[in-house]
Each structure stands twice: as C-alpha cells, then as structure tokens.
Amino acid sequence: MSSDQTNETTAPDYRGTVFLPKTDFPMRAGLPMREPDWLARWEKIGVYDRLREKAAKETRPSFVLHDGPPYANGHLHIGHALNKILKDFITRSQQMMGRDARYVPGWDCHGLPIEWKIEEQYRAKGLDKDEVDVVAFRRECRAFAESWVDIQREEFKRLGVYGNWADPYLTMNYHAEAVIADEFMKFLMNGTLYQGSKPVMWSPVEKTALAEAEVEYHDHTSHTIWVRFKPKVGLEGASVVIWTTTPWTIPQNRAVAFNPGIAYGLYRVDTLGEKSTATEGEMLLLADALAQSVMDQAKVESFSRVRDVESTEFEGVILSHPYAGVEGAQGEWDYDVPLLPGDHVTDEAGTGFVHTAPSHGDDDYQMGLKFGLPMTYNVEPDGSYRKDLPLFGGEAIIEADGKDGPASVSNIKQLAWAGALLAKGKIKHSYPHSWRSKAPLIYRNTPQWFAAIDHTLNDGMGEYGDTIRKRALTSIEELVTFTPEKGKNRLHSMIENRPDWVLSRQRAWGVPLTCFVKKGAKPTDEGFLLRNAEANARIKAAFETEGADVWYQDGFKAKVLDGLVNPDDYEQVFDVLDVWFDSGSTHAFVLRDRADGTEDGIADVYLEGTDQHRGWFHSSLLQACTTKGRAPYRNVVTHGFTLDEKGMKMSKSLGNTIVPEEVIKQYGADILRLWVAQTDFTEDQRIGPEILKGVADSYRRLRNTLRFMLGNLDGFTEAERVDPTEMPELERWVLHRLAQLDVEVRKGYDAFDFQGVFQQLFNFCTVDLSAFYFDIRKDALYCDAEDSDRRRAARTVLDLLFHRLTTWLAPILVFTMEDVWLSRFPGDDASVHLQDIPETPASWADDALAAKWDGIRRARRVVTAALEVQRTAKVIGASLEAAPVVHVEDADVLGALKSVPFEDLCITSDIALTADPAPQEAFRLPEVAGIAVVFEKAEGEKCERCWKILPDVGSHAHPGTCKRCDAALD
Structure with a gap:
C-alpha cells in the first residue's frame, strides 16, 4: 500500500471543522414566483407609509419627483416600464440618502385618447356619438378611464414601483377639475386669453384641433x-x-x-x-x-x-x-x-x-x-x-x-x-x-381660444419676466438643470419660436373652457369676454362638489351669472381645454394642494421621454409661468425611446414588441429593472431576448457575490467586530474602496446616473470582491481559527460590505435586496427599504495604501497568469500546488510585496520574492513591466484541512495538518 493510500485511509475527516458558508439564500432566484409575495408583504407592513412617518419624526429635507401622467387607456408597454422604473430609482435612492422622497403617481384621464376609444365602441355598435347626451357620454369616458387606472396601477406596482398608490392623482377627480378650471380662469382674468381665427393642425377624422405633441x-x-x-x-x-x-x-x-x-x-x-x-x-x-x-x-x-x-x-x-x-x-x-x-x-x-x-x-x-x-x-x-x-x-x-x-x-x-x-x-x-x-x-382655419404668450402681465409675479415667453426662457436658463444637458437647448428653441398656445378642442371629454362671451360682440370688442371674479368662484365651487359635468347641465349658466349680469346677454363656451393644459396644471392640484406636495409648489424633478419637450415639460412650463411666474420644476430629466435589438422601432405589425408582462413572467421584474439600470437612458435603448439573457447573466453573477457574503456572515456577532485600525492591509484596502464608492454612488444617484452607479457596483462586486478579495479570503474564512484576528477582520468587512451593497443596490434591485436583507435579518416588520444608506467614514479612504495595493495587484496578475499556463498544460490542477519564484526589478514594489503575505494573495502554498534578474524563460505580461515569474511546484504534503502543500504537514498533533490548521483544531 502506498503512502498516499495510507494517508487517505488513516487521516481524519476534517470537513466538519471547516467554516464553510451557511445560508438559506437560494442560488436560483425564482423571481417570477417569489416577487408577488414581497409585494404583498410590503403592502401589509406599509413600507411607503412608514417611510413617511419616519421622515416626519426626523424632519428630513423634502424631495419630490412629480409624476408625469400616463393616459389611462391600455396595458403598459415597455416605454411605460422604463419610465416608471427610472422614477422609482430616483425616489428610492433619494429616500435612502436621507431625504423625505415622496411619490404620488397620477393619470391623465381626459382628452382625445380616451374619447376616441369610446367613439370606437360607438361605431362598432352603429351609434352616433353626436346623438348621445353629452353628460352620458362623459360618464362613459370616466368609467373607461377608471377601469384602466385600476389595471395600470397593478401593472406599475408589479414592476416594484412604490408610492402613494392608495391615493394617486387623477385629472378627472373633482378637485383636479376645479383647479384646472381655476387655473384657466387666471388666463381669462390676466388678459392672456383671446379668441382668434387662425390655421391649426386639424384632424378631419377626429374633427378637432390637435396640439403639436399629438x-x-x-x-x-x-x-x-x-x-x-x-x-x-x-x-x-x-x-x-x-x-x-x-x-x-x-x-x-x-x-x-x-x-x-x-x-x-x-x-x-x-x-x-x-x-x-x-x-x-x-x-x-x-x-x-x-x-x-x-x-x-x-x-x-x-x-x-x-x-x-x-x-x-x-x-x-x-x-x-x-x-x-x-x-x-x-x-x-x-x-x-x-x-x-x-x-x-x-x-x-x-x-x-x-x-x-x-x-x-x-x-x-x-x-x-x-x-x-x-x-x-x-x-x-x-x-x-x-x-x-x-x-x-x-x-x-x-x-x-x-x-x-x-x-x-x-x-x-x-x-x-x-x-x-x-x-x-x-x-x-x-x-x-x-x-x-x-x-x-x-x-x-377655425375660431379657437389662444393664450397670448407675449402678452404683458401685470400680476406681481414679474421676477423672471413680464410675459409667459420671457418667464419660460428665464426659467430654462437660470432655474432648471437638464439631464441630459442637450434638453435645455431643445426646450429653449421650442419656447423661443413657438406661436401662441391653442387652448381649445372641439371635443366632449375634458375640462370645459369655463368662460362666457357677450352675444353679438366681436372677439376684439371691449367686454367680449366676461371677467368676473365672483362668477369664477361659483364655477370652481360647483366643480369641487359636482365635477366638470355640471358645466353641461341645463340652467348652469343662469345659476353662475345670477345677480352678476343678465345671463341672456352671454353665451357659454363648450369647447374643452387642450389635455396638455390639464397635465400642465398638475403642479397646482398635486404639488401645491396635497399634504404630500411641496411647500412652494415646485417639484425637484420632472422625468419623461424626449417627446415631452414639446409635451408635458412644455405645457407645464407655459402654464406655471402664467400662474406661478416660473417653472414648476428644478430638474428636467429625459429618457429616449425603446427599440428592438436591431435598433428598429417596435410595432405589432413587425412582431418585435417586448411586453413588460412577458419579461416579468420569464425573468421577473428585477431583471427588467436591471436592464433599465444597465442602459444609458438618455439615449434610445435596445431590448430583446438576447439582451435580456445578458442582463440575466449579470444578475446571476451579482447574486453569487451576495450569496457568498451571506454564507460567510452566518452567526456574526458584534463581539467579533474589529476596529478598522487593527485590520490587515487587505481589509483596509476594501474599506478604502467602500469610502470611494460611497462618494461615487451618492454623486451618481444625485446626478440620475444609474448606469454609472450600477456599473461601478457591478465591477466592484465581480472584480474587486469575487475575483480578488473573496478569492483570497476564502482560506482565512474557512480554515482560520474561529476567533483569529484575520478571520474576525474579514467577517467585519463582510458585514460592512453587506450593509452598503444591499442599500446601494436596493433602489435598483428592489426584490433581490429584500431577499438578501431578510435572509440575514428576518422579522415580521423588517425591510431593507426602511433602511438608509449607512454613512461611510471618510477616514477609511487611504490613497497611499490604495496606490501600494494597485502595484501589488498588478504583480499578482502576472503570477496568476503564469499559473494559468501551467494549469492549462495540466502540470498542476490547482494553484496551491505551486510555489513560484517572482523576480521584481523595482525595489519599492519588491518591498511592498514582501510586506504582505503574497503567497496568500496569489493563492499558492509558497512563493519566493527576489530582486535577482529573471531568466529568459520566465513568464512575463507585456502590460506589467518589471515582474517575471518562474514556475516551481510546492514542496511538502497536502494539508487535509486547508489543502495547502507545506513541508510541515504531518509533523503536528493532528494528523495530516499544517501548523495553522493544527492550532485551529485546538
């Protein structure tokens, strides 16, 4: 019987003495099946409401992203998903960076898109819309919008988007309709409203004027x-x-x-x-x-x-x-x-x-x-x-x-x-x-109602100009930050060159132009428009209690004008407002009027697609400059459009559409969220089966990093914690990286650079951690004595990593980070989304140490590359079989390598460092000058516990162990 056979037979089984990772966190995510349970859990424990309570107690600074309202008229497409996920990134990241980040979702409920759907239903039944009572028709539009709000709300929530879903804003709510009418009547009263006859974009099929954005x-x-x-x-x-x-x-x-x-x-x-x-x-x-x-x-x-x-x-x-x-x-x-x-x-x-x-x-x-x-x-x-x-x-x-x-x-x-x-x-x-x-x-050419954007306003709000156009241009130049920057010029040129705003539409479903004109008078005549504050107040009060439908009830004109003027002298206007006026007014009934709005009625962020430079950004700017004197936002963030993998526009006829629901069924919402995080949203983005496979692969790599942390933190207690000043250099280098990343992550989130944030974190996890730090420290974590200083330091660093990575990534991977958090900190009310990103001490940053370790890592690359050559040639099976000789030309680099356990860093059983000239046959990497490696096999026996090959194996009390493992077993 050979000595090897004797060793295998007589050596004890040390597997039970090794601290292998232990975690219930599954390798396979199972997101499509598991995500709905987390959604239900968040709703049950009221995560969003608890954050509001927490913010109120801590008096946090306010941060509000105002939601641009989608139309309530169909299932979500991939562009909706992109938009809402980006908004969720912003809200969650700002909340976790210490702010009170409130998010009120909203819907655009009036206008042609919904009215057109009802007309389609009428046409299918052979009915004529014009023969139906207008109030009855409007009720059908309202019911249609309500049904789609409920459907879309659940679809948005399934994406992992949190917010005040129980109390969203709807442009068709009675208070909203009252405010929209009131905002319009400010145009009436300040002289910007006029009736003119001029050519406008007209749809013969829909029989109405259209806004440029339509x-x-x-x-x-x-x-x-x-x-x-x-x-x-x-x-x-x-x-x-x-x-x-x-x-x-x-x-x-x-x-x-x-x-x-x-x-x-x-x-x-x-x-x-x-x-x-x-x-x-x-x-x-x-x-x-x-x-x-x-x-x-x-x-x-x-x-x-x-x-x-x-x-x-x-x-x-x-x-x-x-x-x-x-x-x-x-x-x-x-x-x-x-x-x-x-x-x-x-x-x-x-x-x-x-x-x-x-x-x-x-x-x-x-x-x-x-x-x-x-x-x-x-x-x-x-x-x-x-x-x-x-x-x-x-x-x-x-x-x-x-x-x-x-x-x-x-x-x-x-x-x-x-x-x-x-x-x-x-x-x-x-x-x-x-x-x-x-x-x-x-x-x-049709008679329409216009807002004169160059009309001089004497309203006491002239700080940024005395006309709508001047105020808008000044806001763009002085008050608003644009992401990307090119959005500024785009919106500026549109405002600079635009004609007067066409406010009227010849439709039925919307907020009516609440004004009266004198019978027989011309638009240019004095007194053509009735400007009466009491009449306006009566209209607003009626809308608050009965909604805009009251405008169409018989006798409403007489009721409003009674005691003010002779109702018979005036005609009631029945055009409805451009739906962009509705959404442009949302700052008033959401930001200004709601308890979860803002003190000054101004949002920190508006975020929509690039088409909204001529849409919501544009109309909100014009509207607010008239009634507030300035832009209703401080930041305008725009994203591009979603294209297929070939860069083609998606269409049902081409069969290249990607439906969010299908992606979620196959991969889960976190994969869709990760796709958003990996794209440069400021440009057009591509998505398709192959791209999603790549995203899923990135997710798996990230998940493995997190699983390693969880497994090696099993049983960690505060008693184990090591002060950073007492840690080995390798751990202090990781803390330096954390200090660097904390600055970059916060800066990235504040700049809405989610791609940059994720890319840095992904590279950190896969390159700095999985391929370097974890790879090196596995030996210490598994085989060092339970209370060894090195193992305790490594576990302390893992704990610090855990708290930062989970909170840094929580705004992006909402479900996965919850899974990770609860795997370590279970509890009925626990959630990573109730946490803040922890403060990272600036003292952890150590540039001199980082520079030293940059040189060490370059040298390590040469060693690992040399060993890979031997592994490929089947000379060795694992790096622990090697004891290479490393020739180092630079004395400072040699000193740095000798100051650390370089063999542990290279995962070899031994290593020799020398300043001697390297032989010709030594292995070199062209990009790393002054380092050469000569391969040598390790001498000694293999430790049955840590698998290192060392000369002292077999000379200790515990059979088949090295000195370190023998001591650990004691």
Missing part, C-alpha cells in the same frame, strides 16, 4: 402641381408659376409670395416633349436656381432665358386666381391675387414663388396678418369643402377612414381645364398624422 410624422404620397398665375396688372405676357403639394388649398389662395433676395428670370418655352402640358412660346417667371427642374417636370425639351427680372418689377403686380372667370365658379374667385414679398420663400425647391392660403398654413397666415389678406372658411370640421363652394362643394380632402378624398384630384382636373396646370406629379414626403387615429392632418 402630431407624429409618417411618409405620405401627395399630389404635387405647378400652376400658372396670369398677371392682371404688370408683368404682361408672362405667367408666375407656383408649386404646391396641397392642390386642395388652391380654392383658398389669396396671394403669391416671392423673396426679393432670390434671382429670378423670364423664361420662354421653345420646344415641347411628349405629353407636355406647357405651351410653345409661353413666357414663365421662375427662380433661376429652379428653372431647369420646373422645365423638366413640364416635359419641356428646350427653353431660353429671355432676361433678368428684378424684384422691383414685382411691386404692385396683381394676379388672377386660376379659377377666375371659370364656368360654374359663380364669380367665387374673381378677386385680385397680389404678388407680395416674403422671407419664407426659398429657391431650394419649387419655383421661387409660393402659393399663399392664409387659412391653411402658418407662414401663409403670417403673410395674411402682415398684408391684411382675407381668411377663407371653405373647409368643414370633417375635412370636406363647404356644401355651397362652387365646383367642389362637399368634396372631402380626407375621408372618414383617413384616406385621401377626391378634393386634390378634382382641383388638378379643374386647373388643367382652366389652362392653369403647367405640370403635375407625386411626391413621397414626411407628413403630419394624428397619433391616435394615425390619419393625415390638414392645416385648417
């Missing part, structure tokens, strides 16, 4: 035409040619614009190509830069430039409308069409002349204001021409199903018949569509 752009193929306008006065014998992609607007033409800075010429058509609609010898006025392209479109084979045409020749020129004198036109278009200068005209496309219809475009409208051009009212709410319009009466521009109507083609035919059509074609271009119906939009 518009999205898709490719659309439009007819394009080149039209001759014949001179009536001046420019004899030549036609002015315009180009447009909206042939249906020709009946509304009132002028043609040119730019005095463009070079124009007079061109003669010489020879024609096949199917040309030009005429040989005709004279055309065109911008020089565009003449060739126009002739190509008109299929002109050859043409001549006759002469320069100076812009002074256009002064006083009067053109005829193309339909002037046309049979059947009944004189409708027998008016003068002036040729007018306009800076908006370019020679980049078209002809250098722009057809101007003031009722159907903003540039056109501005020209109309400047030169007194009359407005036209030819287009009805459903997108058809008025019935009595000659030639085209009743024809649709956009059909009810969102498809192009016959209006454009009819105009093209009529222009050809009238001899005005020079050329035609089609163009595919980006075109505005409704984000709800997905149908194309038109610019349409």
Whole structure:
C-alpha cells in the first residue's frame, strides 16, 4: 500500500471543522414566483407609509419627483416600464440618502385618447356619438378611464414601483377639475386669453384641433402641381408659376409670395416633349436656381432665358386666381391675387414663388396678418369643402377612414381645364398624422381660444419676466438643470419660436373652457369676454362638489351669472381645454394642494421621454409661468425611446414588441429593472431576448457575490467586530474602496446616473470582491481559527460590505435586496427599504495604501497568469500546488510585496520574492513591466484541512495538518 493510500485511509475527516458558508439564500432566484409575495408583504407592513412617518419624526429635507401622467387607456408597454422604473430609482435612492422622497403617481384621464376609444365602441355598435347626451357620454369616458387606472396601477406596482398608490392623482377627480378650471380662469382674468381665427393642425377624422405633441410624422404620397398665375396688372405676357403639394388649398389662395433676395428670370418655352402640358412660346417667371427642374417636370425639351427680372418689377403686380372667370365658379374667385414679398420663400425647391392660403398654413397666415389678406372658411370640421363652394362643394380632402378624398384630384382636373396646370406629379414626403387615429392632418382655419404668450402681465409675479415667453426662457436658463444637458437647448428653441398656445378642442371629454362671451360682440370688442371674479368662484365651487359635468347641465349658466349680469346677454363656451393644459396644471392640484406636495409648489424633478419637450415639460412650463411666474420644476430629466435589438422601432405589425408582462413572467421584474439600470437612458435603448439573457447573466453573477457574503456572515456577532485600525492591509484596502464608492454612488444617484452607479457596483462586486478579495479570503474564512484576528477582520468587512451593497443596490434591485436583507435579518416588520444608506467614514479612504495595493495587484496578475499556463498544460490542477519564484526589478514594489503575505494573495502554498534578474524563460505580461515569474511546484504534503502543500504537514498533533490548521483544531 502506498503512502498516499495510507494517508487517505488513516487521516481524519476534517470537513466538519471547516467554516464553510451557511445560508438559506437560494442560488436560483425564482423571481417570477417569489416577487408577488414581497409585494404583498410590503403592502401589509406599509413600507411607503412608514417611510413617511419616519421622515416626519426626523424632519428630513423634502424631495419630490412629480409624476408625469400616463393616459389611462391600455396595458403598459415597455416605454411605460422604463419610465416608471427610472422614477422609482430616483425616489428610492433619494429616500435612502436621507431625504423625505415622496411619490404620488397620477393619470391623465381626459382628452382625445380616451374619447376616441369610446367613439370606437360607438361605431362598432352603429351609434352616433353626436346623438348621445353629452353628460352620458362623459360618464362613459370616466368609467373607461377608471377601469384602466385600476389595471395600470397593478401593472406599475408589479414592476416594484412604490408610492402613494392608495391615493394617486387623477385629472378627472373633482378637485383636479376645479383647479384646472381655476387655473384657466387666471388666463381669462390676466388678459392672456383671446379668441382668434387662425390655421391649426386639424384632424378631419377626429374633427378637432390637435396640439403639436399629438402630431407624429409618417411618409405620405401627395399630389404635387405647378400652376400658372396670369398677371392682371404688370408683368404682361408672362405667367408666375407656383408649386404646391396641397392642390386642395388652391380654392383658398389669396396671394403669391416671392423673396426679393432670390434671382429670378423670364423664361420662354421653345420646344415641347411628349405629353407636355406647357405651351410653345409661353413666357414663365421662375427662380433661376429652379428653372431647369420646373422645365423638366413640364416635359419641356428646350427653353431660353429671355432676361433678368428684378424684384422691383414685382411691386404692385396683381394676379388672377386660376379659377377666375371659370364656368360654374359663380364669380367665387374673381378677386385680385397680389404678388407680395416674403422671407419664407426659398429657391431650394419649387419655383421661387409660393402659393399663399392664409387659412391653411402658418407662414401663409403670417403673410395674411402682415398684408391684411382675407381668411377663407371653405373647409368643414370633417375635412370636406363647404356644401355651397362652387365646383367642389362637399368634396372631402380626407375621408372618414383617413384616406385621401377626391378634393386634390378634382382641383388638378379643374386647373388643367382652366389652362392653369403647367405640370403635375407625386411626391413621397414626411407628413403630419394624428397619433391616435394615425390619419393625415390638414392645416385648417377655425375660431379657437389662444393664450397670448407675449402678452404683458401685470400680476406681481414679474421676477423672471413680464410675459409667459420671457418667464419660460428665464426659467430654462437660470432655474432648471437638464439631464441630459442637450434638453435645455431643445426646450429653449421650442419656447423661443413657438406661436401662441391653442387652448381649445372641439371635443366632449375634458375640462370645459369655463368662460362666457357677450352675444353679438366681436372677439376684439371691449367686454367680449366676461371677467368676473365672483362668477369664477361659483364655477370652481360647483366643480369641487359636482365635477366638470355640471358645466353641461341645463340652467348652469343662469345659476353662475345670477345677480352678476343678465345671463341672456352671454353665451357659454363648450369647447374643452387642450389635455396638455390639464397635465400642465398638475403642479397646482398635486404639488401645491396635497399634504404630500411641496411647500412652494415646485417639484425637484420632472422625468419623461424626449417627446415631452414639446409635451408635458412644455405645457407645464407655459402654464406655471402664467400662474406661478416660473417653472414648476428644478430638474428636467429625459429618457429616449425603446427599440428592438436591431435598433428598429417596435410595432405589432413587425412582431418585435417586448411586453413588460412577458419579461416579468420569464425573468421577473428585477431583471427588467436591471436592464433599465444597465442602459444609458438618455439615449434610445435596445431590448430583446438576447439582451435580456445578458442582463440575466449579470444578475446571476451579482447574486453569487451576495450569496457568498451571506454564507460567510452566518452567526456574526458584534463581539467579533474589529476596529478598522487593527485590520490587515487587505481589509483596509476594501474599506478604502467602500469610502470611494460611497462618494461615487451618492454623486451618481444625485446626478440620475444609474448606469454609472450600477456599473461601478457591478465591477466592484465581480472584480474587486469575487475575483480578488473573496478569492483570497476564502482560506482565512474557512480554515482560520474561529476567533483569529484575520478571520474576525474579514467577517467585519463582510458585514460592512453587506450593509452598503444591499442599500446601494436596493433602489435598483428592489426584490433581490429584500431577499438578501431578510435572509440575514428576518422579522415580521423588517425591510431593507426602511433602511438608509449607512454613512461611510471618510477616514477609511487611504490613497497611499490604495496606490501600494494597485502595484501589488498588478504583480499578482502576472503570477496568476503564469499559473494559468501551467494549469492549462495540466502540470498542476490547482494553484496551491505551486510555489513560484517572482523576480521584481523595482525595489519599492519588491518591498511592498514582501510586506504582505503574497503567497496568500496569489493563492499558492509558497512563493519566493527576489530582486535577482529573471531568466529568459520566465513568464512575463507585456502590460506589467518589471515582474517575471518562474514556475516551481510546492514542496511538502497536502494539508487535509486547508489543502495547502507545506513541508510541515504531518509533523503536528493532528494528523495530516499544517501548523495553522493544527492550532485551529485546538
């Protein structure tokens, strides 16, 4: 029998004497099954409410993230999940850093998205919404919104988001409706409200004006035409040619614009190509830069430039409308069409002349204001021409199903018949569509209610400016911090260039414009709008008790105006407010009015997607600058959109959507939260099956780190604790890293840099801890005597690590950190989410020690790499079989390595350190200069308890042990 066989037979089994990790914390997370139990537990013990009680007792500084309200009209998509999880990161991290971080979730309940759903239900039943009592219709909208609030609330809670779910804010709550109306009436009273007639984005399908934020752009193929306008006065014998992609607007033409800075010429058509609609010898006025392209479109084979045409020749020129004198036109278009200068005209496309219809475009409208051009009212709410319009009466521009109507083609035919059509074609271009119906939009002139954002305000709130625009721009520049920074310029340019705010919508579900106009008066007349504080107070009081539906009840006008003015002299306005006014007013009924709001009615953070620069950030800014005098927020944080793994926009038709519910079923909500933490949310993010697999792998690695800590902290008591000053250098290096990380984590959370926070913590856990500190200290934790100084120091550090890592990571991995915490500190009322991030002494930081250990770790890398070569070659099976010789050129580095148990750091049984020159065959790493390793096998026998190979094994009282293990067994 060999000596090895004898040893195996006679040596005692020391496994029971080793302090192996002990924990009930499972290797497999089982998140999809276990997370609902934690949610129920948090609700039972009232975590969110207990934090509020704790904050009140400790008088913590307030921190409020104001929730931008999602629409209550469907299941959550991945963008919702991203948004709410980011908000939860902020609220939880601020709470755990010592603040009273309150979060009131909210919902947008009015407006087109919900009304459209009810109309869809009506259409499916063959019902006409316009024939239903408006109050009954509004009740159906309210019930629909209520049902979706309940559904979405549970879906948001399932993501691990905490907040005041029992008492959220809803824009359709009676108090909210009363405040929205009251905020609107401040616009009425301070003179910013006016009724005007101007072109706005209009949805023929939905029969309402739309806000810019309700518009999205898709490719659309439009007819394009080149039209001759014949001179009536001046420019004899030549036609002015315009180009447009909206042939249906020709009946509304009132002028043609040119730019005095463009070079124009007079061109003669010489020879024609096949199917040309030009005429040989005709004279055309065109911008020089565009003449060739126009002739190509008109299929002109050859043409001549006759002469320069100076812009002074256009002064006083009067053109005829193309339909002037046309049979059947009944004189409708027998008016003068002036040729007018306009800076908006370019020679980049078209002809250098722009057809101007003031009722159907903003540039056109501005020209109309400047030169007194009359407005036209030819287009009805459903997108058809008025019935009595000659030639085209009743024809649709956009059909009810969102498809192009016959209006454009009819105009093209009529222009050809009238001899005005020079050329035609089609163009595919980006075109505005409704984000709800997905149908194309038109610019349409309608009477609407506006807020004049350049109106001078004398309201005593002029610290940041005396107009809405000035206050908004000053707020952006001086009062608000933007994350990312580029959001500042984006919002600034939008505010700087925006027109007046269109407040009115021709819908039924919303807060009405609570105002009255004098019968028979014009909008410009004094007294057109009733401005009466008592009437306003009565309206607000009625809304508080009965909601906005009361506005539609018979006799309400008389009730409000009784004793103030003669009700018969006034008409009640029944338009509803732009839904962005609702959400823009939330600062008033949430931040200002609620007990869990803020003292000054200003939020610390607004966070939404980048589209909200033109949406909620924008409307909230305009609204608050009118009624508060400044922005309602101190920080604006924006996130990008969610894309699939290939960077494509998600759509059901492409089959590439990722639904939060499905991710949670497969992986659990913590994996979704971890995906959010790993992305740069300020840009567009990608998500898909392969990305989620990678996230799950990161999670498993992190979980293993936490499990190791728990296992090795089993039974830890305060009696074991070692003061940092008495710890070995390795432990003091870990404390240095904790001091560094505490600063960085707090700074990262304050800067909303969740990716940076998680990346630092993940690298710390996997590189500094699992691959270095834990790997080294396993031997001491398992095999040192229970009360050895080194083991006690290591366990003390594990305890300090535990308290920091669990609280640092709790805002991100809410379920997992609760699991980790309760595995160590069980209790009916216990929760990691009731803890704060512990203060980390600055004295733990030791830059000199860190610099020394940076050199030690570099040397260690060379040793471990050299041993890996031997392991791969199967010369050794484990690093403890080695006793390498390490040649060190630098005396300081050599001294540093000799000052620490370097063999323990390299997990070898022995190691030799020398300043002797290294032999040629020694192992080196190119990136670590001055260190070389010569492999040698360890000499001696293997300790049956710690597995080190040492010369003294077998010479102690306990058979088969080394000196350390023999002492530990005693």
